[in-house]
Amino acid sequence: MGLVKTANCIxxxxxxxxxxxxxxxxxxxxxVSRASYTYLFKENFPERFLNVGIAEQNMASIxxxxxxxxxxxxxxxxxxFISLRCLDQxxxxxxxxxxxxxxxxxxxGISIGKDGATHQTVxxxxxLKSIPNMSIINPCSHREVNELVGQSFKYQGPTxxxxxxxxxxxxxxxxxxxxxxxxxxxxxxxxxxxxxxxxTGKVLNVIKEEDLEEKVSLIHxxxxxPIDAESIRKSARKTLKVITIEDHNVIGGIGESVSSLLxxxxxxxVKIIGxxxxxxxxxxxxxxxNKYNLCEESIKNYILQNISK
Amino acid sequence: MKNDIRELYRKASQIRLDTFESIVQAGSGHxxxxxxxxxxxxxxxxxxxxxxxxxxxxxxxxxxxxxxxLYSTLVNKGLCERGLLSQLRKHDSPFQGHxxxxxxxxxxxxxxxxxxxxxxxxxxxxxxxxxNSNRMTYVILGDGELNEGQIWESIMFASANKIGNLIALVDxxxxxxxxxxxxxxxxxxxxDKWKAFGWSVLAVDGHRIExxxxxxxxxxxxxxxxxxxxICNTVKGKGISYMENxxxxxGKIPSGELLEDGRNELRKEIxxxx
Numbered sequence: 001m002g003l004v005k006t007a008n009c010i011x012x013x014x015x016x017x018x019x020x021x022x023x024x025x026x027x028x029x030x031x032v033s034r035a036s037y038t039y040l041f042k043e044n045f046p047e048r049f050l051n052v053g054i055a056e057q058n059m060a061s062i063x064x065x066x067x068x069x070x071x072x073x074x075x076x077x078x079x080x081f082i083s084l085r086c087l088d089q090x091x092x093x094x095x096x097x098x099x100x101x102x103x104x105x106x107x108x109g110i111s112i113g114k115d116g117a118t119h120q121t122v123x124x125x126x127x128l129k130s131i132p133n134m135s136i137i138n139p140c141s142h143r144e145v146n147e148l149v150g151q152s153f154k155y156q157g158p159t160x161x162x163x164x165x166x167x168x169x170x171x172x173x174x175x176x177x178x179x180x181x182x183x184x185x186x187x188x189x190x191x192x193x194x195x196x197x198x199x200t201g202k203v204l205n206v207i208k209e210e211d212l213e214e215k216v217s218l219i220h221x222x223x224x225x226p227i228d229a230e231s232i233r234k235s236a237r238k239t240l241k242v243i244t245i246e247d248h249n250v251i252g253g254i255g256e257s258v259s260s261l262l263x264x265x266x267x268x269x270v271k272i273i274g275x276x277x278x279x280x281x282x283x284x285x286x287x288x289x290n291k292y293n294l295c296e297e298s299i300k301n302y303i304l305q306n307i308s309k
Numbered sequence: 310m311k312n313d314i315r316e317l318y319r320k321a322s323q324i325r326l327d328t329f330e331s332i333v334q335a336g337s338g339h340x341x342x343x344x345x346x347x348x349x350x351x352x353x354x355x356x357x358x359x360x361x362x363x364x365x366x367x368x369x370x371x372x373x374x375x376x377x378x379l380y381s382t383l384v385n386k387g388l389c390e391r392g393l394l395s396q397l398r399k400h401d402s403p404f405q406g407h408x409x410x411x412x413x414x415x416x417x418x419x420x421x422x423x424x425x426x427x428x429x430x431x432x433x434x435x436x437x438x439x440x441n442s443n444r445m446t447y448v449i450l451g452d453g454e455l456n457e458g459q460i461w462e463s464i465m466f467a468s469a470n471k472i473g474n475l476i477a478l479v480d481x482x483x484x485x486x487x488x489x490x491x492x493x494x495x496x497x498x499x500x501d502k503w504k505a506f507g508w509s510v511l512a513v514d515g516h517r518i519e520x521x522x523x524x525x526x527x528x529x530x531x532x533x534x535x536x537x538x539x540i541c542n543t544v545k546g547k548g549i550s551y552m553e554n555x556x557x558x559x560g561k562i563p564s565g566e567l568l569e570d571g572r573n574e575l576r577k578e579i580x581x582x583x
Binding site: 047048050052053055057058060061062063064065066067068069070071073088089091092093096097098 | 409410411417418419421422424425426428429430431432433434435436437439440458459462463465466470
């Protein structure tokens with residue numbers, strides 16, 4: 001068996017493919033190009049690649065300048081730093097003038113594991129979704145990375161790509177992948193589970209292993225903003241019970257987005273699962289999912305508590 | 310010089326009066342930092358910059374609080390309607406409190422949050438180099454703005470990456486909101502600092518239009534790959550005696566007798582050039 005590629009590698013290959021298709025794509029990296037695989041873009045298009053060094057603020061504003069001239073810049077760093085270190089630059093240089101910049105954050109959530117809390121990201125979704133003009137995508141599989149990166153270049157305005165280590169290579173579903181549209185992975189009638197990113201594969205594993213496809217609707221929101229309100233409302237009206245599960249602080253995450261769009265739905269109850277307003281810590285990623293009750297065993301319990309036998 | 314120098318100074322004086330009246334009418338705005346940058350803007354818009362759409366040079370007013378001076382310059386250059394001056398800082402007006410390129414598309418970019426304009430200018434300069442364009446990028450920075458760490462990231466980057474089609478102009482008025490720049494954060498010898506970071510540096514009297522133009526032309530003729538900066542020594546509040554070098558007029562609006570005194574001084578300055 002050959003080595004399985006990482007999500008970062010798929011991203012790196014995807015922007016090379018996009019680079020051949022569109023000569024306006026310009027990639028900026030902040031000294032993580034070996035991890036983000038943007039070095040592949042540099043190898044193919046050296047004239048459209050710049051490593052700015054460890055200087056994310058400068059990188060974000062240079063991207064704004066390039067976008068003002070019609071380029072489609074991609075800026076790359078760890079999710080923690082692309083979402084926070086250059087936040088004012090993203091808000092004022094990029095989002096306010098609604099510029100086409102793709103911000104790529106690698107090792108999102110707690111997936112970076114042993115590097116610990118300073119490199120883990122439990123606040124990026126909350127921070128970035130509150131910025132007008134900003135879109136957020138959080139793929140659950142390699143296929144989604146490939147499809148959504150390409151689609152994001154067609155939308156006017158900035159997009160944040162949240163890349164989490166450990167998302168599966170498998171496609172997970174035959175459902176169409178469309179920017180802004182949730183994917184209905186299973187279509188049951190007792191409980192709606194809304195997930196995003198790396199959590200979707202874990203929930204789907206539980207549903208399949210426990211043979212719950214006819215009881216649980218799994219709605220995967222790869223596009224967190226704009227969120228697909230229609231798909232979520234439709235499922236919630238059917239099941240009335242909704243659980244959201246995410247590798248992010250429960251404050252500011254998708255649980256709050258889902259709750260706000262369901263708050264006027266009669267009889268619908270939403271339970272939010274995620275990190276309960278705590279920072280992460282060092283350990284293997286899988287151990288951390290156990291610690292914060294985001295592992296498959298915990299997910300199974302959440303689901304079984306909310307459906308009838 | 311393309312224009313008669315007396316005419317340029319007369320225009321600058323008119324821009325200063327227009328800036329004053331628009332800020333007074335809006336009831337808020339930054340008089341001191343707008344007044345110090347007027348001759349820099351006049352040199353750029355009336356003598357230096359290519360404004361024809363096809364070859365238009367880029368201008369970024371990174372010290373975005375100088376926006377009223379920029380708007381008054383655009384009006385006096387005939388690029389914006391004079392009537393807009395009375396719409397300064399009103400909702401939906403193209404003349405927002407800080408420059409907004411979506412509401413006023415002839416601007417190169419939006420600005421206001423300090424420290425970002427030089428990086429944006431670098432991005433524009435890179436894009437122009439890629440398309441083999443001869444356009445230049447001009448970035449006007451405040452001296453207080455140089456406190457921002459991002460400025461030094463961008464200064465390092467520009468020399469390392471040989472961004473030669475970029476000229477920064479520092480409005481060196483020696484004051485920022487809280488007081489003297491040396492008292493708030495002493496930045497030492499600015500010329501030496503920029504030089505040490507690999508830039509070509511000139512210093513001029515920032516209220517003498519001919520000196521600013523000459524410095525820019527010198528840089529344009531060298532055609533080198535080094536980024537360039539002109540330290541423009543200016544006076545905050547220039548043009549109204551009680552405001553000059555008075556940090557309290559960073560964001561304060563005069564009233565009563567002071568208002569009339571200021572207006573009269575500015576009118577007198579215009580008539581000097583008739």
